[in-house]
Amino acid sequence: MKEGGYRLSKPSKSNRNLSDGLVVSIITVVYNGESYLEHTIQSVLNQTYKNIEYIIVDGGSTDNTLEIIKKHEDKVAYWRSEPDKGISDAFNKGIAFATGDLIGIINADDWYEPDAVSSVVAKYKPGIVLHGNLQYWKEDGSRGMNVSPNANLLKQEMTINHPTVFIDKEVYHKLGSFDTSYKFAMDYHLLLRILHAGVPFIYVNKTLANMRLGGFSSNWIDSYRETKRAKEEILKPSLKHHAVYLWQVLRRRASESMENSPLSFINEFYRRHFSPMRKM
Template sequence: MSSNKTISIIIATYNAGKTLQQCLNSIASQKSKEIELLIIDGQSTDNTLDIISSNKSIIDFHISEPDKGIYDAWNKGIKKATGEWIMFVGADDMLLPGALTQYINLINTTPEINTYDYICANNEFIGEDGKILRIMGEAPSWNKMKRYMAAAHVASLHNKKNLFEKIGLYNLNFKICADYELLIRKGNKLKYLFQPIHIARMKVGGMSFSTKAIIETYFIRKEHHSVSSLFNLLLFLRDWLGFKIFTLRNIRNI
């Protein structure tokens, strides 16, 4: 980590022994000299540290110490990262083949790429049987972002200088949706680049798709006054109902 990289991938882990190796396998075949990989562990007690140790050849930095949750771990990773762009991948997520190459090519061929704050694409949301339940992610225009998290956060790219060094790190008051709160801080000034390509695969069951996440999103909109109080309540009810319907329709996969 002595020289700056193009992309820094940060993985936060805590007792992730069941999924971490699969996640790392999806990265290993794509890793190049332009990419660094950081793992921030919350002092796991299962075999997570053994997996990290056996994959040292592709891991550029790792620590294992108590933290205050995933966003605290990510904040630690941001401070250590040397990449111009920062990507967050869950220990139970996987990058699709060619994902990193597509991003590197995009960065290297897009004029004034460093003026963008955020680069994002589509993610595949799958059930326990591996079948795709839905395709997540769309262009995060302010008209959408003021109402909900339009972007697929996993494996998106964050401009370190334009975001974290200008508006700060993740707000630890939010335990599930701080990624949404970070982007909404920029309001209609968020400069994004959306690519209609599939980048990552996520399994159903994470906290980002839950009633608690819907509640946090409500309070984030309230804190930033992105919509009126009445509209915020209506959005909350819509999201809660949509979550319940989706859960019932896919109960066999969940």
Template sequence: MKISIITVCYNSAATLEKTILSVSTQTYKSIEYIIVDGNSKDNTLALIKKHEDKISKWISEPDKGLYDAMNKGIGMASGDLIGILNSDDTFNSDMVVEHIASFHLQNTIDASIGNIVQHQENGKIIRLYSSKYWNPEKLTIGFMPPHPSIFFKRKLFNKYGNYDLGFKIGADYELITRFFLKNRISWKYSGITTTAMLVGGLSSSGSSSYKLITQEIQKALTMSGIVFDPFKIRIRFLWKIIGFLKK
């Protein structure tokens, strides 16, 4: 089983090397590693060339943003499974991909979902983001599994389409809604903590981002013809607090 790992980046010189090395030290050897760079202006391209022996395919050219770059990577991929590793993240251990491959070989599924840990720049872990109690119906109240923990069969993108560029920060939510809720793909919780993720990012900071992702969650559900209560999505932060208190 070949597994394609896609990293998209732009001006990521400060973090990309750790990401590349995280892939290169995986114990699983049938990995196709793809980097899609958005024509970076810093030292990113030099780092890619420095580690070219660890990269299966790469391109550096202007794009229309994060999701356009992801779609380019999917188009370049030839693996049985596809996973996304962001350019400021690393795999949580050297055996993550091996564990993912074993899990998919043991289960006839279209996708697996797992966990990630979020950490600060000093390495301090501040959160375990788990999919253990997630199910697709939770998309209707604003909850999706952590995107970097999902490994999809590549054929799903051919069948159901790629990331929708009509979304600014919610194209991952829309794709997960389209795959898991509209088309009811087969899936299973792996229990694998796949990724160590640096806090921050497009959709994780500020009231303006919260408002935008709320709008895009509703847009995603509407596009897939899913019935939902807009009020429950707007107050989804309360569900997080309640879940935390229950734990």
């Protein structure tokens, strides 16, 4: 295990200054992420809101990830590098290390808009979940879809952009963090559990985060299966969950077959007008 950050070298710097307002903990989990980690780190360090505690959890990278982290060690509150049991485990480590009032998670190939944290803090109230819009970027660097969430349909499928989510630390204390038995839909399971417990979800009508389009995970069908499992676990079992799962699979396969074909306009029309998450 390796660790660092100013929390270890300058403990006095870690003291919370209540006069600075809300403390926001940002967590980045990474494994062999040298290609984009620098961009992610800079997007956190360059936030217009400055009362941020930045935590990086590395899964024991073998590339230049640690060198990139160490380069920013004086501005990172705490980082740790060691093998983990998967993404959920890494998320949970970061949450356990966090001391802020509000926690956001941004992965090592995503990045925040400069005013993301200040926009969220402006709408903060204790005991809530805040979330906003997500901007996708194509592999050639051009702008892709901008996706707006719809928390009202979360009981149907994943309709919230996880890189934009900020959760009050007390919500984690009361309801727990990520279930490590979920390997693909751990974020959906967590958010559905929080929603089902009656926690308010507050929408911030701004683009908060960005994500590169590297293609949907090759494990997308496993993600859909885990989404169905989460609904069956948290909500009462229903044939509707299986029907939605079948619809998701058919929708995905149809979309793939029409992408980059003369029928691709159908995908665009569906995304704009019928998708559970509005995509512009």
